[in-house]
Amino acid sequence: MIELENVAYSYGGGELLSDISLKLSPGSFHFLTGPSGAGKTTFLKLCYGALLPTAGHVRLFNRDVRLMTRDDVALSRRRVGVVHQDCQFLDHLPLADNVALPLTVSGRSKLDEAADLRELLSWVGLKNRADALPPQLSGGERQRAALARAVIMSPDVVLADEPTGNIDWEMSQRLLQLLVELNKMGKTIMVATHDMNLIRAAKTQVQARVLRIANRRLHLAGADL
Amino acid sequence: MTISVSQIVEFIVGDAQADRAVPPSGYTANLTTFSAAAMAFLAVFALALSLAAGRLADRWSDELARSSTLRISAPADQKETQTATALRVLETTPGVASARALTDAEQRALLEPWFGPDLPVDTLPIPQLIEIIEESVGYDAAGLRLRLTAEVPGAVLDDHTRWRRPLVKAASRLRVLGWLSLGLIGTAMAAMITLAAQAALSANAQVIAVLRQVGARDSYIARAFVRRFTLRGLTGAAVGTVAAMVAILLLPSAQGEGGFLTGLGFQGLHWFWPLLIPLLAAVVAFVATRTAAGRKLRELP
Numbered sequence: 001m002i003e004l005e006n007v008a009y010s011y012g013g014g015e016l017l018s019d020i021s022l023k024l025s026p027g028s029f030h031f032l033t034g035p036s037g038a039g040k041t042t043f044l045k046l047c048y049g050a051l052l053p054t055a056g057h058v059r060l061f062n063r064d065v066r067l068m069t070r071d072d073v074a075l076s077r078r079r080v081g082v083v084h085q086d087c088q089f090l091d092h093l094p095l096a097d098n099v100a101l102p103l104t105v106s107g108r109s110k111l112d113e114a115a116d117l118r119e120l121l122s123w124v125g126l127k128n129r130a131d132a133l134p135p136q137l138s139g140g141e142r143q144r145a146a147l148a149r150a151v152i153m154s155p156d157v158v159l160a161d162e163p164t165g166n167i168d169w170e171m172s173q174r175l176l177q178l179l180v181e182l183n184k185m186g187k188t189i190m191v192a193t194h195d196m197n198l199i200r201a202a203k204t205q206v207q208a209r210v211l212r213i214a215n216r217r218l219h220l221a222g223a224d225l
Numbered sequence: 226m227t228i229s230v231s232q233i234v235e236f237i238v239g240d241a242q243a244d245r246a247v248p249p250s251g252y253t254a255n256l257t258t259f260s261a262a263a264m265a266f267l268a269v270f271a272l273a274l275s276l277a278a279g280r281l282a283d284r285w286s287d288e289l290a291r292s293s294t295l296r297i298s299a300p301a302d303q304k305e306t307q308t309a310t311a312l313r314v315l316e317t318t319p320g321v322a323s324a325r326a327l328t329d330a331e332q333r334a335l336l337e338p339w340f341g342p343d344l345p346v347d348t349l350p351i352p353q354l355i356e357i358i359e360e361s362v363g364y365d366a367a368g369l370r371l372r373l374t375a376e377v378p379g380a381v382l383d384d385h386t387r388w389r390r391p392l393v394k395a396a397s398r399l400r401v402l403g404w405l406s407l408g409l410i411g412t413a414m415a416a417m418i419t420l421a422a423q424a425a426l427s428a429n430a431q432v433i434a435v436l437r438q439v440g441a442r443d444s445y446i447a448r449a450f451v452r453r454f455t456l457r458g459l460t461g462a463a464v465g466t467v468a469a470m471v472a473i474l475l476l477p478s479a480q481g482e483g484g485f486l487t488g489l490g491f492q493g494l495h496w497f498w499p500l501l502i503p504l505l506a507a508v509v510a511f512v513a514t515r516t517a518a519g520r521k522l523r524e525l526p
C-alpha cells in the first residue's frame with residue numbers, strides 16, 4: 001500500500017530524515033513516536049505524497065510518488081484518509097458539509113450518501129452537531145469530525161497526526177476506540193503521537209507496531225512499552 | 226480540443242455543492258463586475274467609433290471618388306458659352322457618366338453658410354460650377370484637363386483627390402484607433418480580472434489547502450474560481466453593454482449638417498455587433514482566470 005525505501009528528506013540544508021524504509025501492509029496498525037521536531041509530521045507527509053523525498057523512493061499503491069502528477073496525488077488522497085494535527089476545515093460550511101467534502105470533490109452527491117453521512121456522524125458522536133460551523137466546535141469535536149472526514153471515502157489507509165494532541169484523556173480514549181474499530185474493519189492505520197499512555201491503552205485492544213523516529217532514523221520501539 | 230454545448234451549459238449551470246466550497250469573496254466580486262461593466266461600456270463606444278469612422282472612410286472614398294467639379298471662371302459674357310462648351314466636352318469624355326451645371330439656387334445654397342441667404346448670385350462674378358459624376362472606371366483627368374485647356378480656357382478641373390485623400394486617410398486611421406482601443410480595453414480587462422483572481426486565490430490559500438487535503442484535483446479547484454469570475458465578467462459586461470447601447474441610442478440622430486459626431490452610433494445590422502462584447506468579455510475572463518488559477522495553484526504547496 002505505502003512503501004518507503006531508503007528515504008531521506010532534507011529541509012533548509014539539514015537532513016531531517018535519513019535512510020528510512022517501511023512497508024505498511026493491509027490491515028496493520030502502527031504508532032509513530034518521537035520527540036517534538038523529530039520529523040513525525042514530515043514522515044506522514046512523505047507517506048501520502050504531500051512531500052517528495054530528497055533521496056530514496058516512496059511508493060503509493062505501487063506507484064512512485066515522483067512519477068505521479070498532481071492529479072494522481074489528489075486521487076490517491078481518496079484512498080488515504082488523513083487526520084491532521086490542526087484539523088483544518090472550511091469555516092463557512094456546516095460540519096456535515098465539511099465531513100462530506102471528500103464526496104463533493106470526487107463528484108459524488110452528498111444527497112446520495114446522506115444515510116451514510118448520518119451514520120458516520122453518529123459513529124463519531126456528532127449527529128447533533130451536523131449544522132454547527134467549525135469555529136463553534138470544541139477541540140474533541142474537531143478531531144472526531146476530522147476523523148469522520150478522513151474515512152468517509154472508505155480509504156484503505158488512515159494516517160493521523162497527533163489526533164489526541166488537543167483533547168482530554170476521555171476524548172482520546174474515544175478517538176482511539178474509533179481508530180481501533182476502523183482497523184478491525186481492515187483499514188491500515190498509522191498514528192503519530194507522543195502520548196505513551198495512548199499507545200499502552202491501544203496495545204491492550206489491538207496488535208500494533210510502535211515505531212520511533214530518533215536521530216533522523218526510524219526504529220522499532222515496541223520492546224520498551 | 227472541442228467544447229460541446231452541453232459542456233458550456235454545464236459550466237454555466239455549475240455545481241451548487243462545489244460552488245459552496247469556495248467562500249463568497251464579498252466586495253472584490255462587485256469590483257470585478259463593475260470593472261467588466263465599465264470596460265464593456267467603453268468597448269461599445271470604441272466599437273461605435275470604429276464603425277462610424279469606417280462608414281465615413283468608405284463614404285468619402287466611394288462617393289467623392291466618383292464625383293468631380295469643373296469651375297469655369299470667365300468674363301460674364303463668355304461664361305454661358307464656355308459652360309456649354311465644357312458640357313459638350315464632358316459628354317464626349319469616356320468615363321463621365323453625367324455632367325450638369327449647378328443652378329443659381331444651388332450655388333447660392335453652397336455659399337449661404339458664408340454670405341447668408343440673400344446673396345445676389347446673378348450680379349456677382351461667381352464662377353459657374355459643373356458637377357461631374359464618373360462611371361465606375363473613372364475618366365482620364367490629365368487628358369480631360371488638356372482638352373479643356375484648349376477648348377475652355379477658363380475651366381479648372383477639381384477631381385477632389387487633393388483633399389479627399391487626407392480625409393480618407395484620417396478616417397481610416399480613426400477606424401484603426403477604434404479597433405486598437407477595443408484591443409486595449411480587452412487587455413486591460415484581462416489584466417484586472419487576472420489580478421482579482423490572483424487576489425482571490427491568495428486569500429483562499431487555506432481553503433485550497435483543505436480541498437487538496439480531501440482529494441480535490443487542481444482542475445476542480447480552478448473551475449470553482451474560473452466559473453465565478455467568468456460569470457462576473459459576463460454579467461458586468463452585459464450590464465455595461467446595455468447601458469452603452471442605450472446611451473448611443475439617445476445620442477442626437479445623424480443629420481446632413483451634423484458632421485461626424487452625430488453619426489457616431491450603429492446602423493442596421495451593426496446594432497448586433499455590441500452584443501458580442503459580453504461574450505468576448507466572458508471568454509477573456511475565462512482565459513484570464515484559468516491562466517491565473519493554473520499559475521497560482523502551481524505556486525501553492
